[in-house]
Amino acid sequence: MFALVDCNNFYVSCERAFQPALNGVPVVVLSNNDGCIVSRSAEAKALGIKMGEPLFQVRPLIEQHRVKVFSSNYALYGDMSSRVMNYLTEAAPEVEIYSADEAFLGLHGMARYLGSLETYARRIRAEVRQRTHIPTCVGIAPTKTLAKLANRVAKKDPTLDGVLSLETPEARQWALAKVPVQDVWGIGRQYAIKLHAQGIATAADLARCSDAYARKHLGGVVGARLVRELQGFPCHNLAPSEDGALSRQSIACTRTFGRPLNELADICGAVAAFASRAAEKLRRQGSVAHVLTVFISQNRFGPAPPPHTRSAQLTLPTATSSTLDLVSYATAILNRIWQPGQTYVKAGVILDGFEAAGQPQLSLFEKAPELTHPQASALMQRLDQLNARFGRAAVQVAAALPSQPKPRGTKAAPGVPWQGQQQHRTPAVTTSWDELWEIG
DNA sequence: TCTGGGGTCCTAGGACCC
DNA sequence: TCTGGGGTCCTAGGACCC
Numbered sequence: 001m002f003a004l005v006d007c008n009n010f011y012v013s014c015e016r017a018f019q020p021a022l023n024g025v026p027v028v029v030l031s032n033n034d035g036c037i038v039s040r041s042a043e044a045k046a047l048g049i050k051m052g053e054p055l056f057q058v059r060p061l062i063e064q065h066r067v068k069v070f071s072s073n074y075a076l077y078g079d080m081s082s083r084v085m086n087y088l089t090e091a092a093p094e095v096e097i098y099s100a101d102e103a104f105l106g107l108h109g110m111a112r113y114l115g116s117l118e119t120y121a122r123r124i125r126a127e128v129r130q131r132t133h134i135p136t137c138v139g140i141a142p143t144k145t146l147a148k149l150a151n152r153v154a155k156k157d158p159t160l161d162g163v164l165s166l167e168t169p170e171a172r173q174w175a176l177a178k179v180p181v182q183d184v185w186g187i188g189r190q191y192a193i194k195l196h197a198q199g200i201a202t203a204a205d206l207a208r209c210s211d212a213y214a215r216k217h218l219g220g221v222v223g224a225r226l227v228r229e230l231q232g233f234p235c236h237n238l239a240p241s242e243d244g245a246l247s248r249q250s251i252a253c254t255r256t257f258g259r260p261l262n263e264l265a266d267i268c269g270a271v272a273a274f275a276s277r278a279a280e281k282l283r284r285q286g287s288v289a290h291v292l293t294v295f296i297s298q299n300r301f302g303p304a305p306p307p308h309t310r311s312a313q314l315t316l317p318t319a320t321s322s323t324l325d326l327v328s329y330a331t332a333i334l335n336r337i338w339q340p341g342q343t344y345v346k347a348g349v350i351l352d353g354f355e356a357a358g359q360p361q362l363s364l365f366e367k368a369p370e371l372t373h374p375q376a377s378a379l380m381q382r383l384d385q386l387n388a389r390f391g392r393a394a395v396q397v398a399a400a401l402p403s404q405p406k407p408r409g410t411k412a413a414p415g416v417p418w419q420g421q422q423q424h425r426t427p428a429v430t431t432s433w434d435e436l437w438e439i440g
Numbered sequence: 441t442c443t444g445g446g447g448t449c450c451t452a453g454g455a456c457c458c
Numbered sequence: 459t460c461t462g463g464g465g466t467c468c469t470a471g472g473a474c475c476c
Contacts, residue, residue: 010476031444038444038476054443072444099447099476188474219473222450252446301443313469348445421442 001140001167002238003105003121004147005088005128008135008155010101011039014080015070017133018429018437026067030055033256033420034071071425079430083132085241091124097241104144106238111167118165125162140165144236145229146172148185149203153178172232176204186226191218207231247285253277254348257418260299262343267296268331270418272399274349275330279323282351283384288319290353292326294333297346310337319355322376323383326351327397347418391432 007013011029016022026043030036037044037053047065049058055069062069081100089095094106107117114120121138128136139150146166153175154164166172182192184203194217200206207230214223225235241247253274261267271294282289295311298304312333320326330349386395393400427435 033442033444035443052444056442059442102476186474190473220450222473246447248447250447254445256444299443346444420444 001107001111001117001142002144002147003092003107003117003124004098004139004144004151005103005105005124005136006139006151006155007084007101008137009039009041010081010134011070011072011077012041012044013134014073014077015426016041017080018076018426022068026065027070028062028067029070029072030424032072033258034423035256038072069424071422073426073428075428075431076426080132080134084128084134084136087128087131088124091127094238094240096238097246104147104238106240107140117167118163121163121165122161135162137162138164140167141172142167142232143229143234144238145185145226146175146232149175149179149230152183169232173204176207176230177202179203181206184226184230186222187218191223203230245285247287248281249354250350250352251278251281251285251289252348252350253281254295254346254350255418256346256420257344258415258420259417260343260345261417262341263417264335264338264340266417267338267344267347268334269400269416270347271296271330271334271349272327272397273393273418274347275327276323276393276397276400278349278351279321279326279380280384280387282321282354283357283380286357287354288321288357289316289326289351290319290355291315291351292329292333293350293352294330294337295348295350296334296337296344298343299345310339312337315353319353321357322380323397324376324379327399331399 012027015027015029026047027041028037028044028049029039031038034055036055037049037051037058040049040051044067047061049061077100085097085103088103088105092105096104098104111117117140121140125136125138128134137151137154139147139154141147141150150164150166154160154162164175166175179202181187181195181200181202184206195206200209206227209227211224214227217223218226228235255274257270291313293311293313295309297309300308314329314333316329383395387393429435429437
């Protein structure tokens with residue numbers, strides 16, 4: 001059996017945890033750059049504000065109903081997420097952290113010891129709420145896909161009080177019939193259109209499909225597994241998270257700029273900063289990367305036809321996690337793809353092809369790579385320590401700093417040219433000394 | 441004026457190898 | 459007319475997830 005614990009409206013709930021006055025009123029949280037709606041309270045959903053909608057399109061609705069609006073505060077959400085996950089790691093023998101706000105618990109053979117899994121789930125839910133003020137729902141089922149489905153039904157049906165267990169076939173049939181096919185985990189927009197056109201409207205309909213049908217219409221083996229999981233046959237194992245942290249196969253840092261940019265120096269600063277961030281994340285998970293991709297994008301909503309993005313990928317001679325290496329490779333790639341006279345609105349750096357740091361895999365017949373310079377590695381360690389202590393980006397490579405102010409008489413825009421808007425951000429009350437709550 | 445930022449897995453096709 | 463049968467690696471792209 002699996003349990004899926006999923007936080008309700010996670011970003012909004014994090015804001016509410018420190019501002020109880022937000023309870024009961026409509027609240028939304030915005031994406032980076034204050035562009036789109038990415039989290040909504042139940043009251044905001046009821047007003048018809050949709051997930052992913054651009055802020056400027058719903059502004060009338062927001063003003064009319066006095067919806068509270070917040071820029072995203074990832075320092076706060078990340079910290080709240082670890083609090084929730086740390087507790088879950090204590091509370092269950094096996095935990096897979098699936099995202100910032102969701103975790104699968106492995107409950108194989110646990111019913112013997114726990115008695116009712118549903119009672120256990122209710123206890124977990126109450127504990128998470130008491131410790132963090134974050135509301136959750138829990139779904140229990142023999143497969144991950146059914147646990148997701150159970151969780152969804154628990155969220156929608158208030159009489160269930162946040163927990164639904166699908167341990168019996170009867171319970172499963174009942175739940176499958178209630179869920180529209182587009183709400184099944186793994187059915188997105190494209191598949192939903194196709195399925196409805198063929199008369200498959202609910203999860204129960206989908207669970208009755210043949211293996212051949214699933215393979216043909218739902219992306220091959222992926223779709224076949226999806227249908228099997230709905231039928232109650234597990235195809236996905238738990239992937240337990242070590243140390244309560246996620247370990248990635250790729251790491252990206254990509255951003256829309258605060259305003260469109262056409263100066264190479266400005267874009268170069270952005271790319272250097274993104275490469276630095278990506279390198280930090282890479283070191284934190286103890287990996288080195290072999291492959292580096294840089295891309296720059298023009299406005300995809302503008303009149304110009306696609307493609308809007310230029311990118312290039314580089315296989316590095318030696319896998320590395322050094323900020324200095326990655327910044328210099330990244331800016332070299334940028335110089336190859338940047339075109340003068342064009343205006344760019346976004347850039348990104350993506351790292352791939354990971355190995356564990358300190359033990360690169362040697363391929364047969366290849367010469368051993370040069371050892372990482374101990375000095376460079378010590379330097380990166382100091383860099384990470386300083387930034388942990390004095391705040392992110394306290395120490396940076398010079399390339400990531402904004403270029404020098406322009407000569408007098410020309411008007412220089414204030415601040416870092418590529419940095420985005422954050423007009424509605426709350427303080428990082430749990431992670432920043434400067435922004436701690438003052439009581440008194 | 442204003443439109444996010446991460447990730448995953450899978451497939452197909454081409455180059456190349458024996 | 460007929461024209462092997464595997465492999466691997468890489469890239470691009472699609473679909474999905476939170």
